[in-house]
Amino acid sequence: xxxxxxxxxxxxxxxxxxxxxxxxxxxxxxxxxxxxxxxxxxxxxxxxxxxxxxxxxxxxxxxxxxxxxxxxxxxxxxxxxxxxxxxxxxxxxxxxxxxxxxxxxxxxxxxxxxxxxxxxxxxxxxxxxxxxxxxxxxxxxxxxxxxxxxxxxxxxxxxxxxxxxxxxxxxxxxxxxxxxxxxxxxxxxxxxxxxxxxxxxxxxxxxxxxxxxxxxxxxxxxxxxxxxxxxxxxxxxxxxxxxxxxxxxxxxxxxxxxxxxxxxxxxxxxxxxxxxxxxxxxxxxxxxxxxxxxxxxxxxxxxxxxxxxxxxxxxxxxxxxxxxxxxxxxxxxxxxxxxxxxxxxxxxxxxxxxxxxxxxxxxxxxxxxxxxxxxxxxxxxxxxxxxxxxxxxxxxxxxxxxxxxxxxxxxxxxxxxxxxxxxxxxxxxxxxxxxxxxxxxxxxxxxxxxxxxxxxxxxxxxxxxxxxxxxxxxxxxxxxxxxxxxxxxxxxxxxxxxxxxxxxxxxxxxxxxxxxxxxxxxxxxxxxxxxxxxxxxxxxxxxxxxxxxxxxxxxxxxxxxxxxxxxxxxxxxxxxxxxxxxxxxxxxxxxxxxxxxxxxxxxxxxxxxxxxxxxxxxxxxxxxxxxxxxxxxxxxxxxxxxxxxxxxxxxxxxxxxxxxxxxxxxxxxxxxxxxxxxxxxxxxxxxxxxxxxxxxxxxxxxxxxxxxxxxxxxxxxxxxx
DNA sequence: ACGGCACGGGG
DNA sequence: GTGTACGTGCCGT
Numbered sequence: 001x002x003x004x005x006x007x008x009x010x011x012x013x014x015x016x017x018x019x020x021x022x023x024x025x026x027x028x029x030x031x032x033x034x035x036x037x038x039x040x041x042x043x044x045x046x047x048x049x050x051x052x053x054x055x056x057x058x059x060x061x062x063x064x065x066x067x068x069x070x071x072x073x074x075x076x077x078x079x080x081x082x083x084x085x086x087x088x089x090x091x092x093x094x095x096x097x098x099x100x101x102x103x104x105x106x107x108x109x110x111x112x113x114x115x116x117x118x119x120x121x122x123x124x125x126x127x128x129x130x131x132x133x134x135x136x137x138x139x140x141x142x143x144x145x146x147x148x149x150x151x152x153x154x155x156x157x158x159x160x161x162x163x164x165x166x167x168x169x170x171x172x173x174x175x176x177x178x179x180x181x182x183x184x185x186x187x188x189x190x191x192x193x194x195x196x197x198x199x200x201x202x203x204x205x206x207x208x209x210x211x212x213x214x215x216x217x218x219x220x221x222x223x224x225x226x227x228x229x230x231x232x233x234x235x236x237x238x239x240x241x242x243x244x245x246x247x248x249x250x251x252x253x254x255x256x257x258x259x260x261x262x263x264x265x266x267x268x269x270x271x272x273x274x275x276x277x278x279x280x281x282x283x284x285x286x287x288x289x290x291x292x293x294x295x296x297x298x299x300x301x302x303x304x305x306x307x308x309x310x311x312x313x314x315x316x317x318x319x320x321x322x323x324x325x326x327x328x329x330x331x332x333x334x335x336x337x338x339x340x341x342x343x344x345x346x347x348x349x350x351x352x353x354x355x356x357x358x359x360x361x362x363x364x365x366x367x368x369x370x371x372x373x374x375x376x377x378x379x380x381x382x383x384x385x386x387x388x389x390x391x392x393x394x395x396x397x398x399x400x401x402x403x404x405x406x407x408x409x410x411x412x413x414x415x416x417x418x419x420x421x422x423x424x425x426x427x428x429x430x431x432x433x434x435x436x437x438x439x440x441x442x443x444x445x446x447x448x449x450x451x452x453x454x455x456x457x458x459x460x461x462x463x464x465x466x467x468x469x470x471x472x473x474x475x476x477x478x479x480x481x482x483x484x485x486x487x488x489x490x491x492x493x494x495x496x497x498x499x500x501x502x503x504x505x506x507x508x509x510x511x512x513x514x515x516x517x518x519x520x521x522x523x524x525x526x527x528x529x530x531x532x533x534x535x536x537x538x539x540x541x542x543x544x545x546x547x548x549x550x551x552x553x554x555x556x557x558x559x560x561x562x563x564x565x566x567x568x569x570x571x572x573x574x575x576x577x578x579x580x581x582x583x584x585x586x587x588x589x590x591x592x593x594x595x596x597x598x599x600x601x602x603x604x605x606x607x608x609x610x611x612x613x614x615x616x617x618x619x620x621x622x623x624x625x626x627x628x629x630x631x632x633x634x635x636x637x638x639x640x641x642x643x644x645x646x647x648x649x650x651x652x653x654x655x656x657x658x659x660x661x662x663x664x665x666x667x668x669x670x671x672x673x674x675x676x677x678x679x680x681x682x683x684x685x686x687x688x689x690x691x692x693x694x695x696x697x698x699x700x701x702x703x704x705x706x707x708x709x710x711x712x713x714x715x716x717x718x719x720x721x
Numbered sequence: 722a723c724g725g726c727a728c729g730g731g732g
Numbered sequence: 733g734t735g736t737a738c739g740t741g742c743c744g745t
Contacts, residue, residue, distance in 0.1 A: 111733095276732095302735055360732090438732080445731045449735030456735075464736090494731085535741065543730065543739070558740080563728060623727070633725055633744050696742090 001132050003028055004149045005124060006203060007262065007292045009238060010114040015086050017118045020233070020262045021132055022149045022203055027233055027262060028132055034118050036086065038093055039319050040079045041069045042105035047079045053099060054081060059092070068318045069108060071405055071458070072377035078108070078319065086114065093322065108319035116290055116307060120314050125290040127283050141287050142412060144419055145429075148283060151264075154178055154202035156193075158214055163677075166213065168220045175218075187225045190218065197231055203264060204279075204293075205231060210267040211298075212255035233262025257298050264294045271297040273304075273439055280432045281439030288413070288443075301439070302446040305409070309458050312409050323457060348491035348498075348531035348545065351704045354587040356490060356547070357499045358523040358555075359509055361474070363414055363441075364495035365448040367518040368470045369463075370411045374451075375404020376460035391466040392473040398466075405458060410447060413440055471495070478512045478520070485511075491531055493543065498529065524549040528587050532559070533703060546701065548582050560697045568617040569690060570697040573604045577701055594705055598715070601698040605691045605716060615679050618660045618690060624651050636661060639669035643678060646670075664689040691716070 003021030011018050011031070021028040040050060047064060054062050061082060066075040081096070083089045093110040109117075119125050122135060129139035129147055139146060159173040160166040175182040175189050178200075182192045197205070207214045215231070222229040230236075238259040258265055266282075268274055273282050274297055286296045289307040296304060310320055361367065368374060372389070378399035379391075389398040420437035424430045450456040451463040471494060479489045479497060485508050487501040499505070509520045529547030544558035560566045561574045577597045584590040607613060622637045628645055631638045640659035644651060646669075651657060658676035664686045666672040674683050695716065699709040 298733095300734075303733070363731095365731095441732055446735060448731095451735090459735090534739090558729065562730095565728065625727075631725090635726075635743065637726085 001025070001028070002129055002138055003132050005126050005128055005130055005292070006264065007294055008115045008118060008126065009261075009292070010086050012087050015084060017114070018261075019135075021130065022151065023132070024149075026201070027203070029234070029262060030132060030135070032118070032122075032135060034114075034121065035082045035084060036089060036109075036112075036114065036117050037080045037082055038089065038096075038110050039065075039067065039108040040081065040096060040105050041076055041108065041319075042079075042100070044077050046100075046105055047077060050079055050096070050099070050105070054096075057095070067108075068316075069106070069321070070377070071313070071318065071375070072381060072383075072399075072402070075317070097322075107322040110322035112310065112314075112320060113291065113307070115292055115295070116310065119290045120311060126286040126292045126296070128287060141290070144416055146287070148280075148432075151203040151279070152201070153204045153206055154197065154200055155206045156210070156214065157208065158218065160217075166217070168217055172218075172221050186221055187227065190222050190225070190227055190229060193218075194230060201233075205260065205263060205265050207265065207267050209269045210265060211258050211270045212267075215258040215265070216256070231263065231265070232260035236261060259294050264297075266294070266297045272300060273297065273442070276442060277439035278435045280435035284416075284436040284439050285443065300446065301442040302450055305443050305447045305450060306457055308409050308413075308443075309405060312405060313458075316405075320457065350531050350533045352528055352530045352587045352590055353490055353498075353500055354526070354528045355500055355502065356526040356529050357487075357501075357505045358526065359497050359499065359505065359512075359520050360523045361495040362519040362521055363417070363444045364471060364474070364518065365467050366410050366414055366444040368467050368474070369447075369451075370407045370414060371517045372466075372470055373398055373404055373407050374463050374466050374470075375399075375406040375408075376451075376458055376463055378402075378404040378407075379460065379462045379466060391469055393469045394462075394465055396462060396466055406447075406451065406463070410444070413443060416440055417444065474516050474518070477515070481512055481515065482508060490529075491545075496523070524551070524553075524555075526550070526555075527585050528590050529555075530701075530704060532700070535703075546578065548584075552582070554578055554582065559700055565620060565622050566697075567620050567690070567693065569604065569608070569613060570693050572617070573600065573694050573697050574701060576600045576604075577698065581701075591705065594702060594707075597702065598698075598707075601694065601712070602716075602719070604694045608687050608690045608694065611684065611687060613685070613690070615660050615681070615683060615685070618685050619658050619676060620661065621656050621658045623656050624653055626653055634667070636664075636673050639672040640675040642669040643673075643675040647678070649677075661686045661689050 001023055003023035005019060006022045006027070007020040009018055017032045017034045019030040019032060021030065040047065042050065051062050059081060063080045065078050065080050067078045068074070069076050069078065081092070083092060089110070093107055097107055115126070124130055124135065124137050125141045128137055128141060130136065131138050155178050157176045161171040161173045172186045172189055175193050177193060177196055182189045219229045238261065239256055255270070266274055273285055282293055282297055285304045286293045289296060289304040290311055291299065291304070291307055313320060379396045381397070381399040384397060384400050387397040387400050389400055390396070391398065417437050417440040420433040420440070424434040424437065426433065448467060451459050451467065475492055475494070475497070479492055482489055482497060482499050486503045487499040487508065489497060490500050491498040505522055509522060512520045526547045526549055530545060532544040546554065546556045546559060548554055556562055559574065561571050577600050580597045580600055581590060581593050584593045620636065624637065624641060628638070628641050636659060637657055640657050641651065644657070659673040660679060660683060661673050662683060662685055663671050695712040696709055699707050699712045
């Protein structure tokens with residue numbers, strides 16, 4: 001019988017691996033043996049001594065082997081240490097580590113995922129079609145057009161008694177499952193839910209905030225009735241610990257994961273990839289990374305690319321060095337910035353332009369890594385001391401003899417993305433392929449960041465520098481080519497150029513693509529585009545613009561509508577103004593339309609002053625980056641945070657807070673703002689403060705046309721008189 | 722005036 | 733398990 005690998009995880013008590021398959025005839029559970037190994041590299045003499053020492057603590061049959069311990073180097077002597085008790089792997093590694101003084105020996109394959117070990121050992125992979133008897137793969141993870149099982153989903157939600165922030169103490173009002181509402185007593189609802197799940201037997205349970213609330217809440221309610229809530233195909237959950245951590249330059253909070261056994265729980269709020277690329281995107285990433293669906297749904301695209309690199313390294317005979325003490329070892333600013341000037345940015349020509357083309361390189365940074373063979377082991381490699389491939393500006397030599405790990409992993413991903421994008425209009429598979437392309441896009445985007453991340457397994461700062469150096473070189477030279485073909489370069493950022501002129505853009509793109517071996521594509525032609533000035537200096541404005549494409553679509557960057565902390569009322573204002581301005585088909589008409597856009601501003605101001613705007617349109621949402629007592633300034637967020645604190649709620653750094661501004665100038669938190677849970681429905685908001693925000697939003701769009709914030713205020717004042 | 726604080730970008 | 737650094741603008745002190 002054949003089935004797709006739906007899940008794979010270790011049974012920590014039996015020291016065996018558990019596999020769940022999705023077959024056309026239902027789910028199948030299989031248990032398989034696996035002995036994970038950790039490896040030690042040292043001198044032959046030390047390894048011999050280590051073998052004896054290990055035998056003394058009961059670890060027998062450690063075996064000398066030859067393996068590659070770093071990229072691009074020959075095999076070395078290592079000791080393969082079998083770990084029979086899964087739970088002891090970490091402590092055994094720490095014991096061995098403690099036996100060696102500094103750099104006397106190095107440990108490998110310690111922090112590899114158990115599922116990854118299993119798959120790599122067996123030649124299987126997550127979501128791969130497998131012959132279950134004998135556990136043989138009938139599939140290849142590199143396949144682009146692969147068979148996908150039909151997975152049955154169940155949408156689970158709860159409604160809770162009481163108003164305000166739902167807590168574990170609130171009673172259960174109702175449960176909804178695929179739109180069916182269960183009610184009655186709590187016990188009854190929970191019983192009904194379990195029997196419904198048993199009868200329907202879904203492969204996937206979808207929730208919104210299932211990790212952070214729904215599942216722990218339902219379990220808690222069940223425990224109050226001496227019941228145990230089981231939603232998996234087998235008893236028990238695989239629950240992890242929650243954590244605040246630093247990523248993307250900010251703190252986020254990741255609640256404990258509630259993973260089911262034999263059934264996949266996808267928390268839509270906890271899955272970046274699901275939100276961006278849906279189930280097809282998750283399946284694509286699961287297959288390529290070999291990480292089971294349920295796990296990959298909670299991981300970042302960066303972790304996925306990291307896993308793909310590990311897979312490739314292991315498949316090519318490498319061991320993976322143990323990354324110890326990761327969290328404490330974060331990079332300190334300094335050395336990096338000195339030599340890294342980042343991506344190239346032109347100073348845009350402020351104001352409105354028409355007759356504008358935007359051209360973008362296809363996945364520029366990943367394409368550079370592939371085209372110029374950028375990888376940690378290829379820069380200044382020992383095998384090519386006289387390489388003629390030299391990184392611009394920096395002068396690093398690049399290996400000419402063999403393809404690096406990073407390009408080797410990236411090339412098929414770039415290729416897949418290109419194929420999926422090219423087939424997005426296929427009537428049968430197009431939608432599916434588009435989702436897969438989206439997932440891969442994010443994998444490619446994060447890959448660049450990983451090369452410069454000191455804690456990345458295959459990161460090296462020189463890679464990061466080299467990529468941006470090539471990027472700047474390519475963009476500057478592309479701009480020069482464009483100018484030589486009679487285009488005016490209005491703006492350029494990293495991988496995009498905005499060109500004014502009536503030359504042959506298609507031919508220009510072909511010429512530049514051929515020059516660098518990286519595809520330059522036409523993003524579109526703008527009817528008009530506005531580059532915004534820097535508020536304080538009036539010049540520059542690097543990442544803030546808005547424009548109208550020929551097909552009627554708006555492209556917006558860096559302005560209030562794009563920000564998550566913009567209240568809906570200001571977002572609506574900008575959208576309405578933009579809708580109004582979109583009626584203009586060129587720059588001249590645009591300027592003529594401005595008076596009409598100003599009337600939109602007046603409408604919003606008047607509505608706000610009426611006092612009739614509903615609270616949800618006034619809500620400000622902001623991320624909390626520290627604990628209440630750690631804030632040095634008293635601002636709106638802190639006021640709202642204090643309210644929650646007063647009522648016994650604490651937010652973790654990384655969580656968001658929502659509030660309406662009641663009296664912006666007040667120093668008392670309860671008068672200044674009202675946190676969302678405590679809104680009564682008839683709260684009086686700070687109309688003038690919101691009008692000010694509306695004027696700010698309006699002047700953000702119109703400042704290049706003489707409508708500064710101050711002038712916007714003056715106009716408002718004179719009209720009210 | 723200056724520092725605290727939060728957000729975006731990538732497609 | 734977890735990309736960084738920077739540009740930007742508002743707001744508090």
